[in-house]
Amino acid sequence: MKKTATYDVLVIGAGPAGLSFARALADTELNICLLERQVESVLAAPPPDGRDIALTHDSMRLMRELDMWAHIPRNEISPIRQARVFSGTSSYFLGFDTKGTGKDALGVLVPNNEIRRAAYNAVKKFRNVTIRGKAEVKKVSTGDVHGTIMLANGEKLTAPLIVAADSRFSSARTQMGIPVSLKDFGRAAIVCRMAHDKPHGEIARECFFDDWTLAVLPLQGRQSSIVITLPADQAGDVMAMAPKAFDERIEESFGATLGRLKLVGEKFMYPLVATYASDFAARRFALMGDAAVGMHPVTAHGYNLGLAGADMLAGEIRNALSLGIDIGAPSVLEAYALKHRRASAFLFYGTNALVNVYTDNRPAALMLRAAGLRIANHLPPFKKYVTRQLTGKAA
Numbered sequence: 001m002k003k004t005a006t007y008d009v010l011v012i013g014a015g016p017a018g019l020s021f022a023r024a025l026a027d028t029e030l031n032i033c034l035l036e037r038q039v040e041s042v043l044a045a046p047p048p049d050g051r052d053i054a055l056t057h058d059s060m061r062l063m064r065e066l067d068m069w070a071h072i073p074r075n076e077i078s079p080i081r082q083a084r085v086f087s088g089t090s091s092y093f094l095g096f097d098t099k100g101t102g103k104d105a106l107g108v109l110v111p112n113n114e115i116r117r118a119a120y121n122a123v124k125k126f127r128n129v130t131i132r133g134k135a136e137v138k139k140v141s142t143g144d145v146h147g148t149i150m151l152a153n154g155e156k157l158t159a160p161l162i163v164a165a166d167s168r169f170s171s172a173r174t175q176m177g178i179p180v181s182l183k184d185f186g187r188a189a190i191v192c193r194m195a196h197d198k199p200h201g202e203i204a205r206e207c208f209f210d211d212w213t214l215a216v217l218p219l220q221g222r223q224s225s226i227v228i229t230l231p232a233d234q235a236g237d238v239m240a241m242a243p244k245a246f247d248e249r250i251e252e253s254f255g256a257t258l259g260r261l262k263l264v265g266e267k268f269m270y271p272l273v274a275t276y277a278s279d280f281a282a283r284r285f286a287l288m289g290d291a292a293v294g295m296h297p298v299t300a301h302g303y304n305l306g307l308a309g310a311d312m313l314a315g316e317i318r319n320a321l322s323l324g325i326d327i328g329a330p331s332v333l334e335a336y337a338l339k340h341r342r343a344s345a346f347l348f349y350g351t352n353a354l355v356n357v358y359t360d361n362r363p364a365a366l367m368l369r370a371a372g373l374r375i376a377n378h379l380p381p382f383k384k385y386v387t388r389q390l391t392g393k394a395a
């Protein structure tokens with residue numbers, strides 16, 4: 001029989017949220033163990049996954065504070081100076097810029113694998129944080145005094161607090177009996193990079209067509225990150241398209257703004273399922289990252305919210321430590337859950353509503369869509385809200 005290992009905090013999942021949370025607590029006296037099913041060499045050098053993550057100013061600030069920012073190569077950080085939302089091929093757009101925000105960019109794009117690598121590097125130097133690769137969590141349960149995890153290899157670990165950052169399809173969440181509201185859009189996102197002849201002017205462009213969307217996001221040089229969302233039953237065909245046919249299809253839809261477009265590297269596909277846990281905390285247990293809130297990517301908030309949540313829970317735990325309170329006490333976890341719900345509920349349901357309007361082809365939705373951009377363009381509070389989400393509270 002193997003010995004039971006005991007820690008102060010067990011974190012399930014060393015994705016960007018789990019790693020960021022561990023880093024946010026790494027300079028306390030807590031002994032933290034991250035359990036991740038992938039091997040550690042992949043965490044140290046994650047391969048590109050096609051996602052370029054739009055980071056807000058709040059996220060950049062947190063990443064600086066957590067010493068993650070310094071690990072991101074400068075040539076992998078691409079500023080977004082303006083954003084434009086188009087309906088179909090119409091030249092009319094809903095525009096966002098930095099005017100009045102005191103910032104020179106709405107946000108920046110950083111590849112997801114660079115964020116993961118930076119978070120791993122920021123954490124690994126701490127002796128009180130153990131990163132265990134190839135550690136598949138099979139069973140999670142909690143009691144009044146501590147929580148227990150069983151690994152696939154039969155090992156048992158305990159801690160007064162278990163934090164699950166094991167993705168939007170979190171099995172720890174299910175085992176803890178936390179219901180989740182799940183929205184399957186019946187759609188998929190295809191992401192890739194494309195090179196082009198003309199400069200993008202550091203402008204992000206998002207075009208909504210009848211049953212699909214195309215986002216063209218500015219990277220350094222004459223390259224853009226492409227995000228296509230389309231009905232799931234069409235995604236296979238687009239994935240299978242030869243590069244030349246794919247280039248032509250994007251050029252035809254996007255128009256001549258960037259000149260000729262050419263696929264660079266691979267395409268990646270993600271099913272579009274949004275999830276929102278009915279509770280972010282339970283007895284000696286908290287949900288983090290996509291396991292708490294799994295956003296539709298169209299408004300680019302998933303990791304931004306995950307990082308904000310990591311900061312909130314770490315803040316509550318630090319506070320408990322300073323007051324000598326049990327870090328897994330209901331008051332600590334509920335304070336986190338309440339704050340994170342306040343920060344995320346409107347964005348989650350608002351994003352789903354936006355997706356519904358732009359993927360519904362019934363006449364009422366078509367009319368709303370046609371009018372929507374013009375109305376929104378003349379609604380200063382709406383534009384200010386969106387800009388503030390990106391540039392931070394100071395805007």
Ligand SMILES: Cc1cc2nc3c(=O)[nH]c(=O)nc-3n(C[C@H](O)[C@H](O)[C@H](O)COP(=O)(O)OP(=O)(O)OC[C@H]3O[C@@H](n4cnc5c(N)ncnc54)[C@H](O)[C@@H]3O)c2cc1C
Pocket residue numbers: 012013014015016017018035036037038051052053054055112135136137138165166167168171189191227270288289290291297300301302303304305306
């Ligand atoms: C196409 C696309 C574009 C996006 N664009 C943006 C954007 O612009 N801005 C933004 O903020 N966000 C964006 N996101 C969202 C962002 O990528 C996610 O929110 C973020 O990656 C979630 O991180 P996470 O750590 O919570 O989960 P994950 O990255 O899913 O990590 C979960 C980890 O848990 C591990 N795990 C799972 N189960 C177990 C188990 N039983 N035992 C051990 N380990 C386990 C997994 O191996 C994995 O490493 C985008 C997402 C997509 C799909």
